[in-house]
Structures are given as C-alpha cells and as structure tokens.
Amino acid sequence: MTIFQTDPVGAEPTGFDPVERRSNHGLDLNKPLLEIKNLDVSFVANEGLVPAVRGANLVIYPGQTVAIVGESGSGKSTTAHAIIDLLPGSGKITGGEILFEGKKISGASKKEIIALRGSSIGLVPQDPMTNLNPVWRIGFQVAEALKANGISRGKMASKRAVELLAEAGLPDAERRARQFPHEFSGGMRQRALIAIGLAARPKLLIADEPTSALDVTVQQQILSHLDELTDQLGIAVLLITHDLGLAAERAEHLVVMYKGQVVESGPAREILRNPQHPYTQRLVASAPSLASRRLQSASTSKVDVAAKQERVENVIVAENLTKVFKIRGAGPGRGSDFKAVDDVSFRLPRGTTTAIVGESGSGKSTVAQMVLRLLEPTEGRVLYEGSDIAPLKGKALMALRRQVQPIFQNPYGSIDPLFSIYRTIEEPLRLHGIGDKASRVRRVKELLEKVSLPSSAMQRFPNELSGGQRQRVAIARALALEPEVIICDEAVSALDVLVQAQVLELLNNLQTELGLSYLFITHDLAVVRQIADYVLVMKDGRLVEQASTDSVFDNPQQEYTRKLLDAIPGAHIELGR
Amino acid sequence: MSDLTKSGGPRPGQGHFLADPDETPLQATDTLSANSEPSSLWQDAWRSLRKNPIFLISALMILFVLFVAFFPGVFTSEDPNYCVLSRSPLNKGTPPVITGYHPWGFDIQGCDVLARAVYGAKASVTVGVGTTILVVLVGGVVGALAGFYGGWFDSILSRITDIFFALPLILGAIIVLQLYKGSESVWRVVVVLALFGWPQIARITRGAVISVKGADFITASTALGATRFKSLVRHVVPNSLAPVIVTATVSLGIYIVSEATLSFLGLGLPQNLQSWGAQISSAQSAIRTAPMMLFYPSAALAITVLSFILLGDAVREALDPKARKR
Numbered sequence: 001m002t003i004f005q006t007d008p009v010g011a012e013p014t015g016f017d018p019v020e021r022r023s024n025h026g027l028d029l030n031k032p033l034l035e036i037k038n039l040d041v042s043f044v045a046n047e048g049l050v051p052a053v054r055g056a057n058l059v060i061y062p063g064q065t066v067a068i069v070g071e072s073g074s075g076k077s078t079t080a081h082a083i084i085d086l087l088p089g090s091g092k093i094t095g096g097e098i099l100f101e102g103k104k105i106s107g108a109s110k111k112e113i114i115a116l117r118g119s120s121i122g123l124v125p126q127d128p129m130t131n132l133n134p135v136w137r138i139g140f141q142v143a144e145a146l147k148a149n150g151i152s153r154g155k156m157a158s159k160r161a162v163e164l165l166a167e168a169g170l171p172d173a174e175r176r177a178r179q180f181p182h183e184f185s186g187g188m189r190q191r192a193l194i195a196i197g198l199a200a201r202p203k204l205l206i207a208d209e210p211t212s213a214l215d216v217t218v219q220q221q222i223l224s225h226l227d228e229l230t231d232q233l234g235i236a237v238l239l240i241t242h243d244l245g246l247a248a249e250r251a252e253h254l255v256v257m258y259k260g261q262v263v264e265s266g267p268a269r270e271i272l273r274n275p276q277h278p279y280t281q282r283l284v285a286s287a288p289s290l291a292s293r294r295l296q297s298a299s300t301s302k303v304d305v306a307a308k309q310e311r312v313e314n315v316i317v318a319e320n321l322t323k324v325f326k327i328r329g330a331g332p333g334r335g336s337d338f339k340a341v342d343d344v345s346f347r348l349p350r351g352t353t354t355a356i357v358g359e360s361g362s363g364k365s366t367v368a369q370m371v372l373r374l375l376e377p378t379e380g381r382v383l384y385e386g387s388d389i390a391p392l393k394g395k396a397l398m399a400l401r402r403q404v405q406p407i408f409q410n411p412y413g414s415i416d417p418l419f420s421i422y423r424t425i426e427e428p429l430r431l432h433g434i435g436d437k438a439s440r441v442r443r444v445k446e447l448l449e450k451v452s453l454p455s456s457a458m459q460r461f462p463n464e465l466s467g468g469q470r471q472r473v474a475i476a477r478a479l480a481l482e483p484e485v486i487i488c489d490e491a492v493s494a495l496d497v498l499v500q501a502q503v504l505e506l507l508n509n510l511q512t513e514l515g516l517s518y519l520f521i522t523h524d525l526a527v528v529r530q531i532a533d534y535v536l537v538m539k540d541g542r543l544v545e546q547a548s549t550d551s552v553f554d555n556p557q558q559e560y561t562r563k564l565l566d567a568i569p570g571a572h573i574e575l576g577r
Numbered sequence: 578m579s580d581l582t583k584s585g586g587p588r589p590g591q592g593h594f595l596a597d598p599d600e601t602p603l604q605a606t607d608t609l610s611a612n613s614e615p616s617s618l619w620q621d622a623w624r625s626l627r628k629n630p631i632f633l634i635s636a637l638m639i640l641f642v643l644f645v646a647f648f649p650g651v652f653t654s655e656d657p658n659y660c661v662l663s664r665s666p667l668n669k670g671t672p673p674v675i676t677g678y679h680p681w682g683f684d685i686q687g688c689d690v691l692a693r694a695v696y697g698a699k700a701s702v703t704v705g706v707g708t709t710i711l712v713v714l715v716g717g718v719v720g721a722l723a724g725f726y727g728g729w730f731d732s733i734l735s736r737i738t739d740i741f742f743a744l745p746l747i748l749g750a751i752i753v754l755q756l757y758k759g760s761e762s763v764w765r766v767v768v769v770l771a772l773f774g775w776p777q778i779a780r781i782t783r784g785a786v787i788s789v790k791g792a793d794f795i796t797a798s799t800a801l802g803a804t805r806f807k808s809l810v811r812h813v814v815p816n817s818l819a820p821v822i823v824t825a826t827v828s829l830g831i832y833i834v835s836e837a838t839l840s841f842l843g844l845g846l847p848q849n850l851q852s853w854g855a856q857i858s859s860a861q862s863a864i865r866t867a868p869m870m871l872f873y874p875s876a877a878l879a880i881t882v883l884s885f886i887l888l889g890d891a892v893r894e895a896l897d898p899k900a901r902k903r
Contacts, residue, residue, distance in 0.1 A: 030588075032589075032590060035590070057590075057594070059588075059589075059590035059591055061588055061591075253587070253591050258601060258603075259601070259604075261596060261600075261601050262594070262596060263595075263596045263598075263601045264593075264594065264595050264596065265591075265593075265594045266587065266591070266592060266593030266594060267587050267591070267593065270593055271593070276593075276595045277595055277596060277598060277601070278598055278603045279601070279603050282603070282606075372800050374796060374799060374800060397802075398802050401800060401801060401802035402802065404800075405800065405801070406796075406797065406800045408793045408796070408797060409793075410793055413792050413793035413794060414793035414794050414796075414797050415794055415797075416794045416798075416812050416815075416816065417618055417816070418618055418619075418815050418816060427798065427801060427803075427811075428801040428802065431801055431802045431803050431807070432802055461618070463618070463621075466607055468606075468607040469607060474797075477797075477801070481801075498606045498607070499606060499607050502606050502607060
C-alpha cells in the first residue's frame with residue numbers, strides 16, 4: 001500500500017484491519033476520500049503575503065466524521081474553504097496539495113472545481129440567517145442545487161426538493177417548501193441548508209460551524225439528525241467547530257488547529273483523555289462543556305447555602321415581574337399583547353451569582369432590562385437593598401445606576417467605536433462627577449490592570465481590540481463605579497472557548513475580591529456550572545425551575561431542564577479524571 | 578459513526594499526531610500587541626484619504642477655488658465692474674486701444690471676462706458653503722431630534738420634512754425670491770436655498786440616528802447614568818456624522834449650481850455682485866460670435882462643482898465601514 005509512504009502524519013497503523021470494504025458509493029473504504037498534505041494558504045495584504053494556514057495535514061476516509069477544532073483565526077475555516085476553492089479573492093494556496101479520491105484538486109481548473117462542488121463535496125455554511133436568499137422560496141433554493149448539479153429539473157426537481165427537506169427533518173415539508181426564509185426559525189433554516197448541502201448526495205459534506213448560531217437544544221437535534229443522515233447515506237463529514245466537547249461527541253478523528261498550524265490530531269477520545277500539546281491541554285482544561293465544577297472562589301459551598309440564604313441580605317429581590325409588549329397589528333387597534341415575562345420572582349443574595357438560563361425568546365434578557373430599570377415592568381417590582389427601584393428619579397436613580405451595572409453580550413456593539421479606551425472607561429466617572437482629571441487617569445489605569453490589560457491600551461480604539469479584550473474593557477467600565485451588582489447579559493456567549501474561560505475566571509476573581517453579586521443571563525448551561533451558585537430556568541417567559549446550581553445539575557426536577565442539560569455537547573463524555 | 582469505521586485502531590494517516598511544541602509555541606490567550614499606533618475611526622479615514630489621488634486632486638482644486646475667492650486681486654488687477662462697450666466683441670466699429678492684460682477677452686458689455694470669473698468665485702463659494710452650513714444645522718438638528726426621540730414627535734417632524742421635501746429646490750426658490758424682490762443680497766439666496774434644502778439632510782440624519790440609537794453602547798451609557806440628551810450629544814450624534822458629512826459635501830456642489838441657475842434667471846444675487854450664473858446668462862446671447870465667453874465661467878462652475886462632488890465621494894469611501902479593509 002502506497003498510502004503508508006505518502007502518509008504525512010507517520011502514524012503506526014496499529015490493529016488496523018485492512019479488509020476490503022465498499023461504501024454505499026462503491027468507494028474503497030480503506031482508501032482516503034480526502035487528503036490534505038502540507039497545505040499552506042496565504043492572504044495577500046498590504047504588507048505582502050500573510051500566512052493563514054501552514055503545513056496542515058488531514059485525512060478523511062469515506063463515511064467518517066472528522067472535526068477540525070480551533071479558535072477564531074486558527075485557520076480552520078480557511079482550510080475547509082481551500083478544499084472547494086472558496087477562499088476569498090485575496091487568499092490562495094501557496095504550498096502543499098489536496099487530494100480527493102486520490103486525484104489532485106488543489107490548483108484544478110474552475111470547471112473541474114465546479115463539477116466537484118455540490119455533487120462530490122457539499123457545504124453547510126455557518127450562518128443560517130444570511131446564507132439563504134431572502135427573495136426565493138425555500139423549495140426553489142433546494143431545487144436550484146439539484147439543477148446546478150444536473151440531478152433533475154423542472155417538476156421533478158421541485159418534488160425531490162420537498163423530499164430532501166423532509167429528509168432534513170423539516171416537518172410539513174410540502175408547505176414549508178413554498179415559504180420564504182423569513183418565515184423560518186434559525187433551526188429550520190439550518191435544516192434547509194443541510195438539505196441543500198446533501199441534495200446532490202456528495203461523498204463529503206463540509207459543515208462549517210453549522211450550529212454555533214443556534215440554541216443548544218436545537219443544536220443537538222440538528223447535529224443528531226445530520227449524524228443519522230450522513231451515516232445512512234455513507235457521507236463523510238468534515239465538521240468545523242470551536243467547541244471541543246461537540247467535536248469529541250460527534251467525530252471519531254480530531255484535528256486541533258492553532259495559529260494556522262495543526263498542533264495535534266488523532267482519535268477523538270484519545271486526544272480528550274490524553275492531550276499532549278500544551279494548546280490542546282489548555283483547550284481540554286477550559287472547555288466549559290467538560291468542566292464539572294464551579295470555578296474556585298471564596299463563595300458558597302454546597303453545605304451552607306441554606307444557612308447563608310437566611311443570614312445574608314438579598315441585594316436584589318424581584319417580585320412577580322411581568323412584562324407585556326404591545327405588538328403592532330395590521331391596523332390601528334388590531335395589535336395584540338405579548339407576555340415576554342410572566343410572574344417571575346427571584347432573589348440575588350449578596351456576593352453570589354444567580355444565573356438565568358433559557359433559550360432565545362424565553363424572556364431572560366427582558367428580566368435583566370427590568371432589573372437595570374431600562375424597562376418598566378408591567379406588573380411586579382424590583383427591590384434593590386430592600387427598596388423599590390420604580391419610583392427612583394434624578395439623584396436617587398443616579399445612585400442606583402452606580403450600584404447596578406450591566407455587561408452586554410456583543411462586545412462589538414457595547415463600546416462606542418469613536419471613544420478611546422480611556423474615554424470609554426472614564427465615562428462613568430465623568431458622568432458621576434468623580435475625581436479630577438489626574439485621579440481619573442490613575443483610576444482608569446488601575447481598572448485596566450484589574451482586567452489584565454496593559455495601561456498602554458488607554459490610547460487604543462475599540463476596533464483594534466479582540467472580542468475578549470473589548471469585553472474586558474466593558475468589565476472595567478462596569479467596575480469603574482464600584483458597583484454592588486453586575487448584570488451580565490450573555491456576557492461570554494460571543495467569545496471563543498479559551499477567551500470565555502479567561503473572562504469567566506476574571507469575573508470570578510473580581511467577585512471574590514470585591515464581593516460583587518452577579519445576575520448572569522445565559523443560554524449556555526455549561527457556563528452556568530462554572531460561575532453560578534443559583535440557577536433560574538426560564539421557558540416562554542415563565543420560571544420553570546429554580547434551585548442551587550448543584551441540585552439543578554445533579555437532580556433536575558423539570559423535563560425541560562433535563563432536556564437543556566442533555567443538550568450540552570460533550571456532557572456525556574467520560575474523561576476518566 | 579458507521580460501524581465499519583469503529584473496528585480496529587486508527588487508520589493510516591489518522592494516528593495520534595503531535596506537532597513539535599517548539600515549532601508551535603503557545604502564546605498567552607488574547608494578548609494585546611503593544612507596538613501598533615492607536616487609530617480611531619477618523620484617523621483611519623484620514624490615513625486612507627491621504628492615499629486617495631481623487632481626494633488629493635479634489636482637495637487641491639477646492640483650496641485653489643477658495644484662494645481665488647478670498648484673494649481675487651492676485652489673479653487680476655482689473656475691476657470687474659469697469660466695462661467699456663467699445664471693447665465688446667459685438668462692436669463692429671473701430672477697435673479701442675486696449676491696455677492691460679486681458680487673456681480671456683471681453684464680454685458683450687465690454688467687461689473683462691477673467692476679472693468677472695475671478696470675482697464670481699466668491700459669490701459661488703459663499704452661497705455653497707453658507708447654504709451647506711445652514712442646511713446641516715437645521716436639517717441635522719431636526720433629523721437628530723426626530724430620530725432619537727421618536728414617537729409622535731418624530732411623526733410630526735417627519736411629516737413637516739416630507740412637505741418641504743416635496744417642493745422642488747429651484748422652483749421653490751424662484752417663487753420665494755420672486756415674492757420678496759428688492760432686498761437682494763447673498764444671504765437672501767443662502768436662506769432661500771437652505772429653506773428648501775434642509776429636508777434631505779434631516780432625512781439622512783434621522784436614518785443614521787435611528788440606526789445608531791439601538792446600539793448596545795447607547796443602552797450601556799444609559800445604564801451608566803447618562804441622561805437621554807447626553808447620550809444623544811456624546812454618542813449618537815458623533816456616530817451618525819459620517820453619512821451627513823458625505824451628503825453635505827456632495828450637496829454643496831448642488832447649491833453652487835442652484836445659485837448659478839437662479840442668477841442665470843436674474844433672480845439670484847444683486848446686480849452689482851459678480852456671479853458665474855449671471856455671466857453665463859449674459860454670454861448666452863452671443864454664443865455664436867463669442868463662444869469662449871460662455872466657456873470660461875461655465876468651466877469654472879463645472880470644475881468647482883465636480884471638485885466638491887469628487888471630494889464627497891472620496892470621503893464616503895473613507896468613512897464607509899464596508900469599503901474599509903479592517
């Protein structure tokens with residue numbers, strides 16, 4: 001077998017059984033479907049060629065699921081896009097080769113690549129919201145994939161499109177095929193994209209972060225369905241993800257990329273159990289879905305939760321919060337009411353973290369806005385330190401603003417792009433008339449140090465900072481007024497796993513150091529376990545479960561909570577530690 | 578996945594591979610590189626503008642026009658109002674003795690064309706710049722307030738804007754100027770043009786403000802304790818400026834053209850003031866015999882307007898986040 005000589009990885013085929021097997025496609029299962037050898041990809045920039053991928057190696061066998069794991073900017077998507085020549089204009093392959101079924105496809109002509117796309121290699125893109133054309137019906141867009149690959153045309157194609165949509169798990173596919181993308185939820189759109197990707201029955205499906213924009217429960221459904229489908233059809237999957245837990249759960253072979261290089265690859269379980277490269281070790285250590293303990297801090301342990309609840313005053317108490325939004329109807333007077341939050345009560349004990357968990361649309365952010373007094377509750381009230389916040393005005397409201405600070409989800413939107421970092425962090429001090437210029441400069445430096453940013457960052461502007469760094473600036477700004485309570489609205493959801501772990505640790509240390517209380521809004525139960533003492537589970541505006549974190553995780557009372565817990569990717573993987 | 582692939586150990590090429598940790602050094606997570614220059618949006622825009630030849634050319638042209646407008650004496654020593662009929666190209670009699678330097682010749686009234694064009698720059702620039710400033714002030718304030726506060730306030734302001742928007746600039750200006758004849762001055766033209774020009778800027782500002790006011794950083798500043806008005810002034814307005822600046826630069830050229838049109842029709846500037854529009858108007862009657870008389874002021878007008886429009890285009894490119902590489 002010549003494979004062994006060309007094998008760039010140089011692994012020993014221990015216990016490999018070289019019996020001839022054929023897949024559904026009639027492919028030799030022992031011959032690699034896709035081989036990437038020493039691939040170099042560079043982007044043309046003003047400064048010359050900037051390498052994005054260096055010496056990447058990858059082998060996929062027919063019917064196999066292989067995952068590339070890495071943070072944003074690690075080159076994982078670039079590698080995948082290089083396979084079907086989808087690199088943006090300034091990107092090009094500068095070294096190495098890509099073989100598909102033993103044939104070289106890197107540097108192939110446009111015609112050959114087009115013949116390959118769809119029919120041999122399918123793609124499920126990342127963002128379901130922008131990857132469907134809003135002006136065409138879903139069925140038409142699936143049929144288009146069939147026509148483009150010469151599978152069928154006309155009426156036949158439309159009929160087949162409906163079958164494909166049904167196969168992708170879309171209920172009532174016949175009617176859905178006639179709808180437009182805006183009538184679909186994110187999960188349904190992703191199913192439509194999967195139907196398009198699988199339309200021409202490719203041998204390899206590239207799934208580029210197919211579910212990172214979706215809720216965990218939807219993510220699980222879709223991935224399981226995709227698993228089943230590709231298994232049945234014998235389609236190999238190249239899964240690209242930043243989530244190590246998800247990758248380990250779905251793929252048998254893992255490729256870990258870091259700064260454009262493959263740092264470690266091998267059987268998924270083995271890599272998880274025995275990570276060798278320092279980067280992989282770091283990834284395994286900080287993957288939230290794999291962590292099982294709350295971050296260490298001086299806060300409550302399981303035993304004295306009850307005792308503490310009686311002893312410690314509650315900083316924030318929400319009583320029967322209800323928020324009704326008026327939805328504009330087709331004409332005046334024809335609007336309807338939408339209950340976003342329905343009778344929610346909870347307490348936030350001082351110095352602890354309470355998490356509100358729920359899927360998108362569950363009303364958790366609305367609760368946060370009411371606690372921040374950015375929205376008026378329709379019914380119920382919020383007590384801060386025992387007094388109602390609703391009637392506060394002028395000075396008293398300013399005092400409340402000093403005590404309760406928010407951190408928002410999107411680090412790219414929550415900082416004014418025209419303000420330097422210094423002005424951003426100084427703004428609350430200036431608004432509240434604290435100190436003179438010199439003392440403010442000192443304070444900003446101090447705050448930057450607290451969030452482990454160099455004081456040279458003061459002159460920078462937000463567009464020069466990464467998402468994690470911006471989020472740290474947002475934390476510094478929130479801390480500027482020495483608040484009692486910080487409301488984190490999905491504060492780490494947009495960050496890479498490692499950066500997320502870093503920010504969570506920072507938040508946790510600050511809690512210990514400054515005695516902060518957090519109201520932590522998130523859709524990610526895995527994060528909850530690391531940071532929260534109490535958990536509130538919300539569904540459709542109602543509180544369905546509330547208990548201490550440990551009891552929610554060890555002994556969930558509600559079916560819905562169990563479903564959420566099950567959906568955490570990688571939760572069932574035993575690491576043996 | 579498939580049962581087939583589960584049997585046995587890893588396949589060829591899929592064993593446990595480990596890159597040399599020395600060749601793939603681990604860096605601290607998410608560090609800030611310390612050695613790059615700070616760059617705000619405006620600094621970035623300036624950097625990209627500096628390299629844009631269209632910007633450089635149009636900016637030089639505009640500087641030149643401004644220089645001409647403020648120091649006409651540098652370019653001509655003639656009095657634009659000193660006209661001798663015998664110097665007219667229509668004069669078929671004995672040619673007069675001509676002294677001095679008249680490279681562009683004389684018009685039908687026997688006035689120096691160069692002097693009139695040079696002195697005309699001032700009126701055009703004054704009307705263009707003055708109208709633009711007034712329009713941005715009025716339209717900007719109305720648009721920002723309507724967009725930021727919304728609700729019935731927005732509805733009322735927007736409908737008023739729409740009413741003015743429906744009136745054509747030139748036609749409206751002709752009617753108003755016709756009604757109030759007699760008190761001619763540059764500022765009258767400026768006010769009348771601004772009266773019909775502000776709705777455009779108001780609309781642009783309103784749209785920009787609405788798109789910015791929903792941003793998280795506005796909510797954040799409210800939660801920090803900023804009042805609504807402070808948020809508007811400190812965060813919303815600076816972030817909505819870019820499209821307003823672009824529109825204003827482009828429309829500056831349009832106001833210069835409008836002034837020329839009004840002067841052409843004899844409704845714009847007072848008679849004793851030089852204006853390219855009036856010059857074009859007086860030249861058109863002799864277009865066959867003295868075409869260059871029409872050409873010079875027209876060229877001056879066209880080049881000035883083109884410069885402003887090109888400048889607006891270059892600024893838009895520099896400020897548009899989609900067109901930027903970062």
